[in-house]
Amino acid sequence: MKYSFRNDYSELCHPEILSALMNASKEQNIGYGLDKHTENAKQLIKEKLHSDNCDIHFVTGGTQANATVISHILRPYEAVLAPSTGHINVHETGAIEATGHKVYTSVGHEGKLYPADILQALKIHQDEHMVKIGLVYISQSTEIGTVYSTEELRALYACCKENNLYLYIDGARLSSGLAASDVQFNMLKDLCDVMYIGGTKIGMLSGEGIVIFNDHLKPYFRYHIKNKTAMLAKGYVLGIQFERAFQDDLYFKMGQHENELAYFLSSQLKQLGVPLLSESPTNQIFPIFSKEIVEKLSTLYDFEIWEEVENKIAIRFVTSWATTKDACIELIEDVKNLLKDN
Amino acid sequence: MKYSFRNDYSELCHPEILSALMNASKEQNIGYGLDKHTENAKQLIKEKLHSDNCDIHFVTGGTQANATVISHILRPYEAVLAPSTGHINVHETGAIEATGHKVYTSVGHEGKLYPADILQALKIHQDEHMVKIGLVYISQSTEIGTVYSTEELRALYACCKENNLYLYIDGARLSSGLAASDVQFNMLKDLCDVMYIGGTKIGMLSGEGIVIFNDHLKPYFRYHIKNKTAMLAKGYVLGIQFERAFQDDLYFKMGQHENELAYFLSSQLKQLGVPLLSESPTNQIFPIFSKEIVEKLSTLYDFEIWEEVENKIAIRFVTSWATTKDACIELIEDVKNLLKDN
Amino acid sequence: MKYSFRNDYSELCHPEILSALMNASKEQNIGYGLDKHTENAKQLIKEKLHSDNCDIHFVTGGTQANATVISHILRPYEAVLAPSTGHINVHETGAIEATGHKVYTSVGHEGKLYPADILQALKIHQDEHMVKIGLVYISQSTEIGTVYSTEELRALYACCKENNLYLYIDGARLSSGLAASDVQFNMLKDLCDVMYIGGTKIGMLSGEGIVIFNDHLKPYFRYHIKNKTAMLAKGYVLGIQFERAFQDDLYFKMGQHENELAYFLSSQLKQLGVPLLSESPTNQIFPIFSKEIVEKLSTLYDFEIWEEVENKIAIRFVTSWATTKDACIELIEDVKNLLKDN
Amino acid sequence: MKYSFRNDYSELCHPEILSALMNASKEQNIGYGLDKHTENAKQLIKEKLHSDNCDIHFVTGGTQANATVISHILRPYEAVLAPSTGHINVHETGAIEATGHKVYTSVGHEGKLYPADILQALKIHQDEHMVKIGLVYISQSTEIGTVYSTEELRALYACCKENNLYLYIDGARLSSGLAASDVQFNMLKDLCDVMYIGGTKIGMLSGEGIVIFNDHLKPYFRYHIKNKTAMLAKGYVLGIQFERAFQDDLYFKMGQHENELAYFLSSQLKQLGVPLLSESPTNQIFPIFSKEIVEKLSTLYDFEIWEEVENKIAIRFVTSWATTKDACIELIEDVKNLLKDN
Incomplete structure (x- = not known):
């Protein structure tokens, strides 16, 4: 072959990130993401986001990030609306449902959802005999490689806010998605309530950075991470990698x-x-x-x-x-x- | 300080394990633990266990291993019996209950359970108005540093089998536990149904190796790992580490x-x-x-x-x-x- | 109006059933469905089914019956296949997902599923990155009033058995469904693994009779009923109603x-x-x-x-x-x- | 015997309540508890409570009421504190844990909890590696027949409020509990956040009336009832019974x-x-x-x-x-x- x-x-890790890990190999760090590298990584990300007012948490994988975020946001009777091609609908072996929530899908268009899709879903779900739509899930880039433009995201988020829905962006391939669209990283704070910055698919051993912009979603998230088995004892392994990734625009x-x-x-x-x-x-x-x-x-x-x-x-x-x-x-x-x- | x-x-990783990762940094490996390093790691562990007849799966953390194994074994109305000091009872923020199962506890003695504790728990739980005890959870070494002797484990497992209970050993600190007891690694296949070999607390970046000895518990475990958000895209990161750890008796x-x-x-x-x-x-x-x-x-x-x-x-x-x-x-x-x- | x-x-209860309740109003009965009326009701149903080899349990409502049966059958990573119009998909406010399971849907035809729908669903779900289809859910009559013929049910069940799937019939409107099709009540034991006999929608105060034909699904079902909050202290209230309903072909x-x-x-x-x-x-x-x-x-x-x-x-x-x-x-x-x- | x-x-139903059902047997009522009898029952209860500002919902059984209320109140990482003799801990076959929540227990005294028990539980649970105590569960009367005095309840609720905990009273035997204590029914609105008025154990066919006093817990409770499979199509069967029970001080x-x-x-x-x-x-x-x-x-x-x-x-x-x-x-x-x- x-x-x-x-x-x-398919490849372990960007050499610069591996170097960063090696450089820290003689250190003692405190556990559970309370170390200086994790702190610094968060600071670097916040700078790039032009935002001091967000909470950042690192977890190990994309399905884990999705299940942790979604089950944190939703109440038991609430569902997440996703495009039918969405990773949470197709390729997570029921991990979202395992936290108790329906994934309600809309066909959308080219892997993307539009305000009309949201409004149609809301129109159908109007009483207590059906799930309440509580959250909209999208990904940038999508499962089929397409991207949302700034304008599309703006319209989608406005529609969510008007209808009391949260908007969550799965950023498993955010780096590629940003490079292909007119969406700037620092705009994202105004385009969703929560997102994750994918690391596994862009040169880290593993690691995804969940960023919570909406104040309502911030409290007790560390409890929820642990409850969802996503808290690493050696959290600094993730912190070191994100710290390096957000230096030099890597x-x-x-x-x-x-x-x-x-x-x-x-x-x-x-x-x-x-x-x-x-x-x-x-x-x-x-x-x-x-x-x-x-x-x-x-x-x-x-x-x-x-x-x-x-x-x-x-x-x-x-x-x-x-x-x-x-x-x-x-x-x-x-x-x-x-x-x-x- | x-x-x-x-x-x-507190320390990243044993230097030999870090070297093994560096050596693989130019490779392309297939994902999800189907790579050659993971395969080799499993083979090395099986050799040390003197057992070809076990299934091995690598996940990222101890709470994750516990929740994944326990929710795989139990039926919805079943509970796990644990010592009241057990990690799953005290320090997992309800992660086991989040999968739907009660953690029923016995005080035990010095962090350990004995056949009498099991029999007492069974005596109390006799009809459908109470949970059915389905599984016994212990750890080697325990949360307070004590260890089970071979004789103690043998008696415990015999009691479990007589009463149709599975026995699961949390080996977060298995390396230290083995070094302090008369239990040999290769005896474990006859002393429990399933266990995990702790990596995070003994020199790996992160990683725990779940070993399933009991044939009844083997089918579809990979589905369950994914459902519980514990499947890593870069599974080989864990495989490489375990591969090295099980060379030279490291x-x-x-x-x-x-x-x-x-x-x-x-x-x-x-x-x-x-x-x-x-x-x-x-x-x-x-x-x-x-x-x-x-x-x-x-x-x-x-x-x-x-x-x-x-x-x-x-x-x-x-x-x-x-x-x-x-x-x-x-x-x-x-x-x-x-x-x-x- | x-x-x-x-x-x-919209109407309380058939007068004959209300009479039966009144007749029993001076009695003392033991709780939890272990009373003589419940026992007799089961016996009467078994006679009509021409089957001694089934387990019968009474619960209060249809959504409750569905959630209890489906979560008893499925393993955590398994999904139920249903027609997209199915009650469990549309009108149960996520009750099935609340037990941890995905409802995977097929459009089917006129509210019904056919073997081709099952085979198509299985073709799509082939590895551990997707849910495993474990169970097929249908209803007789369907949500839109149609019925399966004997031949259709036979083909569907044969397809399920060939593919290691269980078949479950939601009989919320079974009485009407039977009266409209060539399916006889006593044929049902050979046409599915489990079903429920609807009572709420056919003249009882409330009550559904779950009938388990498949031996594999019988053990510990009473534990599961209690775990799913569906066990009534006054189980005989349901037993008395079903006892009367299955006399005189009522x-x-x-x-x-x-x-x-x-x-x-x-x-x-x-x-x-x-x-x-x-x-x-x-x-x-x-x-x-x-x-x-x-x-x-x-x-x-x-x-x-x-x-x-x-x-x-x-x-x-x-x-x-x-x-x-x-x-x-x-x-x-x-x-x-x-x-x-x- | x-x-x-x-x-x-052991006995079906109080004759007056059975009469009330018979009197309504010719009526057509709308479903799901939106009927005039249910409305009237709620009004009568509110009058007895001297409170217009509470939400009332009827469900079928005690375990169902407990699981529905507790899972509505708690966030995924939160636990309910109960006396170790509490029904939810001992006799519900893991129904609370099935909704994802740990039941953390305190021995208490004679089946009752005191502020000191709450404070001790809070002292132990201080970081995200342990569950967060979110709710205190007690029953009046208790599982062993004892009752709380007004003073005891007042102290307990004050302690809960000071510590941001909700207080929930399981009233499976509330009628007997009230008759044996100095607690008046109309005091309860000031003594807890939510309670249920037991019917099954006091002369109804079945039925429990959940009363929500705390405004924060009111929204979307009907969605949650349906999600937890507790919504009856013939809700008026419960409404009629409670309507009669709350006439003439029955x-x-x-x-x-x-x-x-x-x-x-x-x-x-x-x-x-x-x-x-x-x-x-x-x-x-x-x-x-x-x-x-x-x-x-x-x-x-x-x-x-x-x-x-x-x-x-x-x-x-x-x-x-x-x-x-x-x-x-x-x-x-x-x-x-x-x-x-x-």
């Missing part, structure tokens, strides 16, 4: 790098006449090949089969912080040769 | 080191006439000092206040894989001087 | 009565040229009127607004065990006059 | 009747030299007999074995609204004869 384009968590540069290579791949593929399932500006692209090409390609590269499209197959290539231009060039060469042979 | 004896998770040596230094401390303190709250053979010891001494000591060292004992105070010193003999000698010298001055 | 056709639970006659009057209404409405939303053979019918007619009708009768249909409105008339032919005749007369006036 | 003194839910007279007969029994038994386990002023008394007497008595009467007391046995006699003086006289005669024979 030459290279894996299967996902953005966090943001990694997403830019991913997107640049994904753009290189998609534009080259288009030149070769390969159709794409969608116009994704982020680090996931979805080219469509014949079954024969996919089979041959799979002997050279690792990637995910996405779905069948009229007798052909859409596959997914994901670029990561560690993907090299050389690997992308080689992939394109191989595709070119395979297409020629067919 | 000269040194922290507060706990055994896992076992770290516990021996801890115990040796704890024994040095406790025997020196006894020589100085300092009483100990209990006879702990493991890496936690509980000396009793006057309030004045505790106050002065706390300006030099970090440690935990345990409880008041007749106008005096029992404190806890914990040694870790990283604690040095020099630090212990210095501590004893400082205690000696403080006692002299008083 | 002349009469309410809003639902089939349970079955009530459903026949409902269906006959509903058929009278629907056939008369058709003669008047009123279109129906669906061909429902049971006690719910869905005529479509202009907004003006609906408004006028609503000053005379109580009924539910179902949905808009191309500028008109489908409403729901429900007949109950207590509905009289006279009331139906009067309704038809009033409709006739309203249509004439327009 | 001459008579059962096993409990206070609710209160039934408890007085119970207590009078229990007092007759306990005073007669004392005269016969029979020791009592405790001084219970309510409808449960606990005489202590030799094993031989208990055995012989059990051939004549039904009662519960409570516990062994130094080679003898404490049993429980419960009087109900339906118990007659004659039955009590006969019991005393039989005891007298049995004692004579021995």
Whole structure:
């Protein structure tokens, strides 16, 4: 196998982040995220957010962040509204429902929700015989690589506030999402109530930074993290990584790098006449090949089969912080040769 | 502050384990614990257990391991029996109850449960108006540093099997527990249904290895791990650490080191006439000092206040894989001087 | 208001059932469903089922029966497959999810699921990153008044068994459903693993009889009923009602009565040229009127607004065990006059 | 068997309440507790409480009321403090834990909690590694027949309010409890945040009236009732019963009747030299007999074995609204004869 384009968590950790861990290996730090590195990481993130008025907590994984945040916000009879493609609906093995809450879905459009989707869901849910919609869940970038524009997020959040709904942004791929949209990191404080800054999929060993902007959601969140089994004894392992990621704009540069290579791949593929399932500006692209090409390609590269499209197959290539231009060039060469042979 | 004896998770990671991570930093590995390092780690553990017939899964933390295992084993109306000092009863912020199960407690003796405790609990719970006891939870070593002997574990497990109860061993400090008892690692397959091998408290960044011996408990455990938000995308980060820990007996040596230094401390303190709250053979010891001494000591060292004992105070010193003999000698010298001055 | 056709639970209780309660009012009975009436009710039901090999338990309401059965059957990471119109999906305020389980839905056809729907759901759910489908939920009759034929149920159950899924029938309106289909009560033991016999919607004060056919699902169900808060101290109140309902075929006659009057209404409405939303053979019918007619009708009768249909409105008339032919005749007369006036 | 003194839910229903149900048997009522009888019942209760400012909801059983109220009040990481003898701790098969919450217990004194118990519990629970105590649960009368005085309740509630805890009174036997204490029904609005008025154990078919005094706990409670499967379609069945119970002081007279007969029994038994386990002023008394007497008595009467007391046995006699003086006289005669024979 030459290279894996299967996902953005195949490589351990960005070298700078690994160095930061090594540098701290002789220290003694207090536990549970009360250490100086975690404190500093929070400070650095707040600076980038242009906000002093938010609470930040680090946990280990995305499903964990989602279940912890959502079950903190909702009352027992409340549901979260998500796009039907949403990670919490499809790929978390019922982790949200395991905390007692329905995931109510709307088809949305290209993996995204719009105010009309929210209003329609609210129209249907009007009395105590149905769940009360309490929270809207979206992701930036989405599961299918699309991004919300600032305007779209603004409209969505306004709609949420008018209807007493909280808005939560799953930022598993926030770095790539920011690099591909006109949304600036420092705008996010005005565009949602709570979000998480993804680390696992952008060069950390693991780690997601939950940021709570809305004052109502802040109290007792540490209790809830522990209750949801998400509190690490060695919290500083996460703190050290986020501390480094938010120095020198490393966090943001990694997403830019991913997107640049994904753009290189998609534009080259288009030149070769390969159709794409969608116009994704982020680090996931979805080219469509014949079954024969996919089979041959799979002997050279690792990637995910996405779905069948009229007798052909859409596959997914994901670029990561560690993907090299050389690997992308080689992939394109191989595709070119395979297409020629067919 | 000269040194922290507060706990055994103040230092990042054993240097050999950090090296193993660095060595893998250029690799691409597949996610979710299906990689070659995780596979190798499991193989090494099985060899040390003298057992091919067990399933092993790595998760991130102890509370997470406990909640995942317990909620996998129990039916909704079933409870887990634990010693009242048990971690799941006292220090997990209701994480077990959050999965729907009562933690029923017995006082036990010195942090340990005995067959008589089990039989008493069963005697009380005999019809459908009370929870059904389904599982017995113990820890090796216990929360207060004591250990079960082989004979004690054998009797406990026999009692469980006779009464259709599962036995689960919380091994957050298994390395220290094994080094202090006559229980050999390879005996454990015959002494319980499921256990976890603690990593966080013995030199890993984080990580606990759940070992399922009982065939009935094996199916669909990976589904349950994901449902309980405990599945890491970068599962190989845990695999690499356990792989290294189970080479060269590193896992076992770290516990021996801890115990040796704890024994040095406790025997020196006894020589100085300092009483100990209990006879702990493991890496936690509980000396009793006057309030004045505790106050002065706390300006030099970090440690935990345990409880008041007749106008005096029992404190806890914990040694870790990283604690040095020099630090212990210095501590004893400082205690000696403080006692002299008083 | 002349009469309410809003639902089939507007009238207290069938007079014969009320008499049975009065007859027992001087007795002392033991609690929790262990009394002689409950025992006799179970025996009568078993005789009608031609089955000695089933366990029967009485609870108070339909949502309670559904949540108790489903959470007893499923493991934490498992979901129930239901038609998207299913009561558990739409009208239980997240009660199933509150027990920790996802309700995964398929659109189905006319409120019913078919083997193809099951196979499609299974095809999508193949690994531990998604819920495991563990159970199929259907209702007889359905939420929209349709019924499964024997052949349809047989095919569905065969599909479930081939795929290791349990099949559960919600019988909130079982009496009406049976009277409208070729499914005999005594066939049900071979057509599902568990079902409930609805009482609340067919002439009891309240009460649903859960029948467990599958041996695997029988153990400890009483513990689970108590755990799910569904065990009544005065269980005999339910036992007495079911005892009477299953004498003289009263349970079955009530459903026949409902269906006959509903058929009278629907056939008369058709003669008047009123279109129906669906061909429902049971006690719910869905005529479509202009907004003006609906408004006028609503000053005379109580009924539910179902949905808009191309500028008109489908409403729901429900007949109950207590509905009289006279009331139906009067309704038809009033409709006739309203249509004439327009 | 001459008579059962096993409990206070052996007889169906007070004749006046049964009459009220019969009187309504020709009516059509709207569902889900929105009917005129339920409305009237609430009004009558409010008048007796001298309070317009409370919300009242009727559910079917005591465990259901407890689980619904407690899970409505608590956040996921919060626990309820209860006396160790409390019904929610001992006799609900984990129903509270099934909603995700720990029941933390204090031994208390004679089944009751005191401010010192609360303060001690709070002292132990001070950080996010332990559950947060959010609610105090007590019962009037208690599981062992004792009652709180007005002064005791006042002190307890003051302590709760000072410490930001809610106070919830389980009134399964409130009628008997009120009749035995100096607490007046109309004082309760100032003595707790929420309570339930027990019906099942005092002459209703079933039914408990949850009364919410604290404004913070009122919103969306109907959603929560449905989510916890406790909403009855025929809510008016409960409304009619409470409506009648709160006319002519019937609710209160039934408890007085119970207590009078229990007092007759306990005073007669004392005269016969029979020791009592405790001084219970309510409808449960606990005489202590030799094993031989208990055995012989059990051939004549039904009662519960409570516990062994130094080679003898404490049993429980419960009087109900339906118990007659004659039955009590006969019991005393039989005891007298049995004692004579021995």
